[in-house]
Amino acid sequence: METRNATEDDLPAILAITNDAILNTTSSWNVHPTTLEARRQWLHDRQAAGLPVLVGDIDGAVAGFGSYGSFRAWDGYALTVEHSIYVEAGFRQRGVGRRLLAALIDHATAGGKHVMMGVISADNEVSIRLHEQFGFTTVGRLPEVGRKFDRWLDLVLMQRIL
DSSP: OEEEEOOGGGHHHHHHHHHHHHHHOSSSOOOSOOOHHHHHHHHHHHHHTTOOEEEEEETTEEEEEEEEEESSSSGGGTTEEEEEEEEOGGGTTTTHHHHHHHHHHHHHHHTTOOEEEEEEETTOHHHHHHHHHTTOEEEEEEEEEEEETTEEEEEEEEEEEO
């Protein structure tokens, strides 16, 4: 797998991965699918801010993508980032998420960030275990702060000091 910066050509695949996560998982707590234009604006906004949008490319196919952005909007949080990683269903359990997370950590570290946060649905045990393997620790659990698929969802906050 090659990890590289996303381009506009990757947006249809990023859109499909995003909408699959919205419609079929609790990885995203959005409930309405997004649009290509919204993903395009997101990509442009991230790039303009100097934030990474990385894709995992396997033989020309976008197997997943990841990015990070501000954890909170206030100045005091400037060196803390929150990341997200999404993997195409057919490529899960093949190391895509692991390689994307490693690349995001490297990018944040090289950029002088101090803390990376993972904000994960408590039922996503695969993601929680992955983050633990990368040295993230659970620093909080927020019971029933979200709702999707007609059930309450808990949120797990995981932190890694870079």
